[in-house]
Amino acid sequence: MSESRHVLVTGANRGIGLEFTRQLLARGDRVVAACRQPGKATDLNHLAGEHPGRLHVLPLDATAPKTHAELARELPLVLGEDGRLDLLINNAGVLHSGEAFGRVDAANLDHSFRTNAAGPFLLTQTLAPLLADGARVMNLSSRLGSIALTTRFGTPTYAISKAALNMATVLLAQALADRGIVVIAVSPGWVRTEMGGEGAEVAPGDAAAGLLRQIDSVSSEDSGRFIDWQGEAVDW
Known part of the structure; x- marks a missing residue:
């Protein structure tokens, strides 16, 4: 992939x-950094001030297809008429939390x-005309979504x-x-975020860096794979 890319990150x-x-x-x-309430995204807006013209913060609710369509209409204004997305994350x-059988x-x-499922699928479908040929799509999955690795009842709605x-x-x-677009599912590991908690094993910076290395290295033969942040295959 080229050194400088157009990238959309949700959440x-x-x-x-x-x-x-x-x-x-x-x-x-x-x-293009998308989230539900850009006005409350203090850290993102601070970054936008530090990177004028290179970071645009736009609204998106993954659960609301109407906002997918609105984002698709807004992107050409941000990317330019000839601009295409090289990477969709x-x-x-x-x-x-706290679910029990x-x-x-x-x-x-x-x-x-x-x-977690319909949102990424429908958004990718909506944005497909704006993806460059040869683009990459990275879906943030989890080992908890692996059927083969499931050994207990836990986080059922997330896992499903x-x-x-x-x-x-x-x-x-x-x-x-047929457009050479590679789509992969990735597991970032157990990450120290608001979702993962303070006791998690992987720092957010390490997880993000590892996943970006993986998306840089994938080829068309990798499309449809499920890998972790270190490039190891994850069982379905």
């Missing part, structure tokens, strides 16, 4: 999404699915939705293959 206001944004800007990329996600809430399951995201990744890889 960019905190955690790994914010770290992706910082590191991409440091590399010289032009970044579907990072926005949600984890409902017998008390799993239907609303939580619906919200998790719409945010991430397993669905893995299937969405494979389907998108097939749909976009």
